[in-house]
Amino acid sequence: MKQVKLYPKVAFDLFYEQFKWAIWFFAFLIAAHIIGIFIVVRNDASIPQFFVFSSQSVAIFMLICGIMLAYAFMAYYVQQGITRKDLYLGTILSALALALAVTLIPLAVNGLEHLISGFAALPIDSEAATLLGTASEWFPAAGIFFTNAFTYYLIGMLIGIGYYRFGWIIGFAFVGIAIAALSLNGYFLGDSGLSAAIPWIPHDPADASPFLSIGGSLLLIAALLASTRVLTKRISIKIQ
Amino acid sequence: MSNAFDSSKPIFLQVRELIEDQIVNDQLKEGDQAPSTNQLVSFYKINHATVSKGINQLVEEGILYKKRGIGMFVAEGAKQTLVGQRKEAFVDNYVRSLVQEAEKLGITQDEIIELIKNTKGSEE
Amino acid sequence: MAAKVEMKNITLKFGKFEALKDISLTLESGKIHGLIGRNGAGKTSLLSLLAAFREPTQGQVEIDGEPVFENSEKMQQISFIFEKNYADEYEKVPAMLEFSERYRPNYDKDYANHLLKRFKLPLDKPIHKFSKGMQSALNVVIGLASRTPITIFDEAYLGMDAPAREIFYQEILADQAEHPRTFILSTHLVSEMDYLFDNVVIIDQGRLLLNEEYETISAQGASITGAADQVDAFVSGMKVLNEQKLGGTKSVMVYGTLTEQNQLTAREQGLEIGPVPLQDLFIHLTEEAH
Numbered sequence: 206m207k208q209v210k211l212y213p214k215v216a217f218d219l220f221y222e223q224f225k226w227a228i229w230f231f232a233f234l235i236a237a238h239i240i241g242i243f244i245v246v247r248n249d250a251s252i253p254q255f256f257v258f259s260s261q262s263v264a265i266f267m268l269i270c271g272i273m274l275a276y277a278f279m280a281y282y283v284q285q286g287i288t289r290k291d292l293y294l295g296t297i298l299s300a301l302a303l304a305l306a307v308t309l310i311p312l313a314v315n316g317l318e319h320l321i322s323g324f325a326a327l328p329i330d331s332e333a334a335t336l337l338g339t340a341s342e343w344f345p346a347a348g349i350f351f352t353n354a355f356t357y358y359l360i361g362m363l364i365g366i367g368y369y370r371f372g373w374i375i376g377f378a379f380v381g382i383a384i385a386a387l388s389l390n391g392y393f394l395g396d397s398g399l400s401a402a403i404p405w406i407p408h409d410p411a412d413a414s415p416f417l418s419i420g421g422s423l424l425l426i427a428a429l430l431a432s433t434r435v436l437t438k439r440i441s442i443k444i445q
Numbered sequence: 446m447s448n449a450f451d452s453s454k455p456i457f458l459q460v461r462e463l464i465e466d467q468i469v470n471d472q473l474k475e476g477d478q479a480p481s482t483n484q485l486v487s488f489y490k491i492n493h494a495t496v497s498k499g500i501n502q503l504v505e506e507g508i509l510y511k512k513r514g515i516g517m518f519v520a521e522g523a524k525q526t527l528v529g530q531r532k533e534a535f536v537d538n539y540v541r542s543l544v545q546e547a548e549k550l551g552i553t554q555d556e557i558i559e560l561i562k563n564t565k566g567s568e569e
Numbered sequence: 570m571a572a573k574v575e576m577k578n579i580t581l582k583f584g585k586f587e588a589l590k591d592i593s594l595t596l597e598s599g600k601i602h603g604l605i606g607r608n609g610a611g612k613t614s615l616l617s618l619l620a621a622f623r624e625p626t627q628g629q630v631e632i633d634g635e636p637v638f639e640n641s642e643k644m645q646q647i648s649f650i651f652e653k654n655y656a657d658e659y660e661k662v663p664a665m666l667e668f669s670e671r672y673r674p675n676y677d678k679d680y681a682n683h684l685l686k687r688f689k690l691p692l693d694k695p696i697h698k699f700s701k702g703m704q705s706a707l708n709v710v711i712g713l714a715s716r717t718p719i720t721i722f723d724e725a726y727l728g729m730d731a732p733a734r735e736i737f738y739q740e741i742l743a744d745q746a747e748h749p750r751t752f753i754l755s756t757h758l759v760s761e762m763d764y765l766f767d768n769v770v771i772i773d774q775g776r777l778l779l780n781e782e783y784e785t786i787s788a789q790g791a792s793i794t795g796a797a798d799q800v801d802a803f804v805s806g807m808k809v810l811n812e813q814k815l816g817g818t819k820s821v822m823v824y825g826t827l828t829e830q831n832q833l834t835a836r837e838q839g840l841e842i843g844p845v846p847l848q849d850l851f852i853h854l855t856e857e858a859h
Contacts, residue, residue, distance in 0.1 A: 211645075218671070281668075283622060285668065285672040287672065289639060290639060290641075291641060439638075444651055490764045492763065492764045492766065498784070
């Protein structure tokens with residue numbers, strides 16, 4: 206019997222499922238943004254443009270998708286005869302695709318917002334309105350957004366797997382590790398709010414140094430990829 | 446195990462008798478297809494191995510024959526063979542116990558014959 | 570298509586607790602194997618090793634001679650059907666089956682539809698709203714329609730009513746005749762299911778008690794009924810499993826094969842010899858070990 210590679214199929218299916226969640230998520234987020242616009246119009250204030258507005262929520266969405274992975278999909282796929290290796294490869298591919306999707310959607314909405322504001326005055330904070338103006342500006346912004354989303358997914362995955370494999374008590378230690386990882390990520394990608402959460406991580410984000418920023422972020426991703434693989438490589442699947 | 450069978454003798458013998466009965470009373474005629482092992486397993490809820498054992502005996506004795514890929518059929522002369530066998534067994538199975546029981550109850554030979562005639566008459 | 574299972578010196582530990590103790594067994598391909606054991610005997614643990622849900626602490630599980638754990642080709646050939654928690658399953662039947670269809674090369678859609686009709690499963694209702702029996706029936710449909718060379722039903726009938734279980738048994742037999750595969754049915758409804766088994770595996774407290782063809786096992790016991798003193802004399806020296814007395818009549822179950830001489834003696838003495846149901850053998854064998 207000729208063996209067909211299964212992980213692309215797994216990647217497609219996982220992406221499809223999680224993309225459906227993403228559609229719901231953005232529907233709510235866009236609604237929230239529109240409501241926000243109406244509120245700030247009354248107060249004569251302004252609201253960040255959608256790309257900026259959504260960045261925190263998108264990161265949390267990715268974190269939750271990552272956490273869900275172990276519980277929502279792992280037993281399911283192994284029961285269909287998928288190896289842990291194929292499932293892992295499929296998961297990482299689908300997470301990359303999902304991170305790309307949740308980066309492109311806000312960009313598109315942002316562009317739309319930009320077009321509309323050409324006709325009507327929207328109370329949008331256009332500090333970074335050049336984002337779509339010049340390629341040199343929005344490309345790194347999108348890159349950071351994408352890397353951040355992907356990293357959050359991996360951190361979520363780590364928490365979910367930790368809980369699934371070791372139960373609630375040791376699982377809690379994984380939350381600690383995850384906070385440290387989030388904080389490091391904040392440091393590398395320029396989120397001072399998060400990098401300040403843990404004392405031994407420098408308070409000032411490293412975005413001034415592209416080398417530290419990119420190199421550090423890639424190292425963090427590599428560490429997360431390695432640890433999630435090691436933890437799932439021979440994991441026992443639970444039977445409820 | 447189904448209630449159609451009792452535990453007083455091996456089930457495979459009872460399976461075989463069941464098919465014999467159907468042949469003797471013309472439910473299954475010579476050349477007819479006999480129920481398959483699977484049908485018997487499903488219907489009577491008895492194990493495959495048990496059913497096969499009963500059926501195989503009938504095949505060995507030439508009562509049934511196999512057509513490959515189609516199934517099991519009643520052989521020519523099967524009824525005659527079975528009726529012959531059963532007549533031989535009739536004395537052992539029925540007459541001897543009848544006579545023994547009659548002796549216990551003090552029923553004479555003439556009375557036995559009379560009783561048989563009456564029973565047969567009331568059935569017709 | 571069917572496949573052969575081999576377990577070599579399997580031990581499974583959870584911490585200090587030994588769930589399975591040095592089990593070695595071979596399950597021939599293309600047969601229906603009954604796996605019986607009392608609650609907590611280790612049935613599900615054994616099956617989860619076979620389905621590569623976990624690794625044994627020691628020993629090796631092989632399918633057609635190859636280790637199964639993380640073996641993509643072999644894992645594809647196994648369906649492990651067990652009672653699942655569907656409390657959070659908002660999908661409907663077609664979406665659930667589509668998943669199996671995508672991942673199981675031998676999946677038969679027409680057969681699945683036939684089974685759905687027989688079990689009368691609604692297609693437009695979310696699965697978390699199904700009754701326990703309907704959820705079990707859906708599991709059965711998935712397991713049967715996937716037509717994997719090794720199909721494991723671990724007490725898959727839970728919650729199903731008698732008519733539904735009957736359909737389950739009929740469909741196993743019917744499909745086995747058309748598309749033979751290796752079935753493993755774990756159960757404690759022995760008397761209801763024993764007619765399905767070609768081969769019987771009994772485990773107790775994590776140990777293998779026996780792995781024999783049904784025919785061999787059923788010949789390993791006999792019930793002897795007759796006048797009490799005659800029965801007693803007849804069974805003296807035999808391994809008695811159980812005795813029952815009603816007035817002067819006694820019925821004794823013995824373990825072991827009766828010789829032809831034994832059978833002749835019994836007939837001469839007017840003793841009735843009958844089979845012992847697998848259920849009784851199972852009860853007495855597992856009681857003895859405790």
